Amino acid sequence: MNKKAFLKELKRKVNIIEDALSQYLPGEDEYPETIHQSMRYSMLAGGKRLRPVLVLAAAEAVGGDVKKVIPAACAIEMIHTYSLIHDDLPAMDDDNYRRGKPTNHVVYGEAIAILAGDALLTLAFEVLSSLVEEPGIAPQKVLRVIKEISLAAGSRGLIGGQVVDIGSENLDISAETLKYIHINKTGALFKAALKTGAILSSASEEQITALSRYAHFLGLGFQITDDILDIEGDTEKLGKPVGSDIKKKKATYPSIFGLQEAKQMAREAVAESLMSLEGFDERADFLREMARYLLERDN
Template identity: 50%
Template sequence: MQNAIVDYIRDKAALVHGKLDEYGFGGNVPPLLLESMRYSLLAGGKRIRPVLVLATCQAVGGNEEHALPFACAIEMIHTYSLIHDDLPCMDDDDYRRGKPTNHKIFGEAQAILAGDALLTESFGLMASGARAAGLPADVALTVLEEASRYAGARGMVAGQVLDMMSENKNVTLKEVEEVHRRKTGDLIAFSVRTGARVGGVRDGELLESLTRFAYGLGLAFQIQDDILDVIGDQKLLGKPVGSDEANKKATYPALIGLERSKRLLEEVISDAKSAISNRKDLKPDRLLDIADFLLSRDR
């Protein structure tokens, strides 16, 4: 079973990578800007967010081809956030996905602009994807509205602000969870909700169940990231370990210890799976397998 989901994630990640590689950003882009955008966008990575878009769309009986532009757009949003997070004024990281970070190659100003461009292009790609899929106008507008909500000042960006504000401070477990919910959970929730909407789900109980699953997945993803920053293999992770401690980040291992963090990870995954495992209006197996994969990932 584990090999099957690893193959699935690898295949879907390759599908997304191929589409991103084909994407030309409309032409007439300054070569340096295009090079820096593609440098980070095509650097590899887990591609969990776009995979969740595709897997959720399939789980609700939708068309994967219709969901693919949205999956690519969300990876653009995620990549922009990584470029900016790595900047010296924020997390000050030298490596990402096993390669020098964008600002190390292109300079800080160009890295900022590459991130800006990827974020902006993502909205255009979602709009054209909605048109190509024949989504009703109200559904397309809802997806774009939620992109702003989950990636912006009330979501992922807010999470980064709270993360930086928590450095070198004594914070509670609840406050750490809020940072993770926004910084990581919101974009994962948007990925799942978008896959569901493109697949035909509208507002209702199924969407709420999928959202609860997604937030559980997002929290588990970040707890595992915290754990791997303590015990992970730098070669597998593609970035230095121990940076959270060096930067005095508020993490689960720092607050409750490594072993309790591992137990909490299992509990969070179990709770997330329970939100969708018994639904009759969903084929949840692939999503449940992804949750199990995240429990044991090493990168």
């Protein structure tokens, strides 16, 4: 798969997700309207859709039916979006812009933003529970996926990462703490995405483990690249001001390891992620290109 074919396929997958998301969300004229408008505002504000795309790609890599895993992919994106809405709140990172648009609480107020996040997290589990209606997905598999996702999203995953992140602002933190933040804040949901696509497609335990390892290194490479883009990127392409990590005195890979070393670490993470896919055939080519793409991206 060359880069052009990858980008075309990426766009196709993103479109599938965005269409499905719009359908799973309550309409903006459904009472009480503000909460539903607020949920749709953040869910349909664009974004890379990496996690749901990875769910589809994992299903594909193990020869599964991509269509069947779409609800689970949407659920994971809902969890990701809820976490962004809450992270942006004045009590947390206090960000007024995301993806070039005013953040949820700027538009709808803090109360509705908190509740919209809560509602998206809740809706994710409703959508997951309805997976059992897809023919050929055993209820046990759905429950395993719900367990994986709730573990990844909880205080021992995503939320734990955010807790340590906000507790580390303006502090000199160790490489170990930085790693904890990213393994949990980004890595956990990446892993859950790959595992979800694989479990629902009846992958072998060996395949699930390999895809989970892929996700671990992909998440790491993604995060380091994010930190580098905050230094070397372009404000317009990023949709957020370059240098915001430095302004907030946030510990990042470049700030702890230096820019050149951070770049080397990102390359190594991507190489590791590719190695995890060695046992897979060409149906994993999309995942392979994805790893390269995330390293080279400019936004």
